[in-house]
Structures are given as structure tokens and as C-alpha cells.
Amino acid sequence: MLTGLALGDLAWLALGAYAFHMMEEYQFNWRDWARAVIGLPVSWSDFYVTNGIVVVLGIVQAQMAAHVPLMPLVFAALMLINATFFHVAPFVWTRGRFSPGLLSAVVLFYPLGIAxxxxxxxxxxxxxxxxxxxxxxxxxxxxxxxxxxxxxxKPYFQQTP
Incomplete structure (x- = not known):
């Protein structure tokens, strides 16, 4: 099904997959999972800003896919790395503890990234x-x-008066 699509079409689908992935992460409380399982000191505002940037990068890579194929390839690599190291591997390491985003990573990120x-x-x-x-x-x-x-x-980056 995906094999007949142009690179630009796949790039737009990748952005859609990432949007769905973000919704899954949010709905299943990725923030608390990330704090508990991988020890990230993350807040919901960090989640929103980071994912907003992913959306902007997703639009740019999809728009530029026909002219700069590296861009959708970087986005696809991001999806594959995210799926592997931030969803599947922690699921394995924790012996089956659900990782918010795991479903979309396996069902959407792997097929689209590979495609x-x-x-x-x-x-x-x-x-x-x-x-x-x-x-x-x-x-x-x-x-x-x-x-x-x-x-x-780190103290150097603290912005308190």
C-alpha cells in the first residue's frame, strides 16, 4: 500500500503519524511514564513545546521532500529512533510495562519510516x-x-535574578 506513494506523500503521512503518536503519548500520560521509567525531568510544557517543534519540522520536511530528500529521511530516522529507543526498548527493559506511544510507534512509525x-x-x-x-x-x-x-x-543555565 505505501510502496506506490511518492516521497512527498509519505512525508505528509509521517507528519500525520507523528500527530497521532503525540495524542497517544498525551492520553496515556507520557510525562509521568518518562519521569518514572527513564528518569527525564520533563513537564507538560516541555512536551508541548518539543512536539510543537516536531510539527513544524514535519511540515517543512513534507513540503521540501521533492527538492531535499534528506529532510524526510531525517524525519523518518527520527521516527525509527523514537520508536526503537523510547518505546520498544523500554517496553522490553521493563518486561512489558506499557510505554505511552508504543502502539503508534510500532503500527505507524516503523512502516512509514521504512517506507x-x-x-x-x-x-x-x-x-x-x-x-x-x-x-x-x-x-x-x-x-x-x-x-x-x-x-x-546546571547553574550556568539558571535564569533566576
């Missing part, structure tokens, strides 16, 4: 360097909010 890489390969634009760049970009995007969460606790 985007497959479409880029089928279009002849996927090179080993582009694939590596996509995963590096996805990893940087995934790590950025976590790094900022950790840095803001």
Missing part, C-alpha cells in the same frame, strides 16, 4: 552517505530536547 527509506532507494536518491546523514540528523533531533532538559538544571 520512506525504501521510496528514496527506489527513486535512486538514497546513498550510504545520505542514509548515515539521515540517522545522524534524526539522532541529533531526538537527543536535543533531552540534552536541553539536562543542561537547564
Amino acid at each position: 520512506i527509506f525504501a521510496r528514496a532507494a527506489g527513486d535512486g536518491v538514497l546513498t550510504p552517505g545520505l542514509a548515515i546523514g539521515a540517522f545522524v540528523g534524526g539522532a541529533v533531533l531526538m537527543a536535543s530536547p533531552i540534552i536541553f532538559l539536562r543542561l537547564r538544571e
Whole structure:
């Protein structure tokens, strides 16, 4: 079903999948899960801002997919990294404790992420360097909010008068 779609169409579907994923995370209280299971000092405002940025990046990557294939590949890599390291792996590590976002990660992120890489390969634009760049970009995007969460606790970054 996904194999016949253009890269741009898949990129828009990826944004839709991410929106659904955010709703699942919110409805099943990702914030408290993240605090308890992976020890992130995250608030709901952190969740909202980070996911707002993901939506903006999702729109940009979908709009630019035909001209800059690296962008949907980075977004797809972000989805695959998120699914693997922030949903499936914690589910395994905790011996089956539900991770908010797990369902959409497995049902939507894996098929769409893989389909985007497959479409880029089928279009002849996927090179080993582009694939590596996509995963590096996805990893940087995934790590950025976590790094900022950790840095803001340091005295240098405190903004109190």
C-alpha cells in the first residue's frame, strides 16, 4: 500500500503519524511514564513545546521532500529512533510495562519510516552517505530536547535574578 506513494506523500503521512503518536503519548500520560521509567525531568510544557517543534519540522520536511530528500529521511530516522529507543526498548527493559506511544510507534512509525527509506532507494536518491546523514540528523533531533532538559538544571543555565 505505501510502496506506490511518492516521497512527498509519505512525508505528509509521517507528519500525520507523528500527530497521532503525540495524542497517544498525551492520553496515556507520557510525562509521568518518562519521569518514572527513564528518569527525564520533563513537564507538560516541555512536551508541548518539543512536539510543537516536531510539527513544524514535519511540515517543512513534507513540503521540501521533492527538492531535499534528506529532510524526510531525517524525519523518518527520527521516527525509527523514537520508536526503537523510547518505546520498544523500554517496553522490553521493563518486561512489558506499557510505554505511552508504543502502539503508534510500532503500527505507524516503523512502516512509514521504512517506507520512506525504501521510496528514496527506489527513486535512486538514497546513498550510504545520505542514509548515515539521515540517522545522524534524526539522532541529533531526538537527543536535543533531552540534552536541553539536562543542561537547564546546571547553574550556568539558571535564569533566576
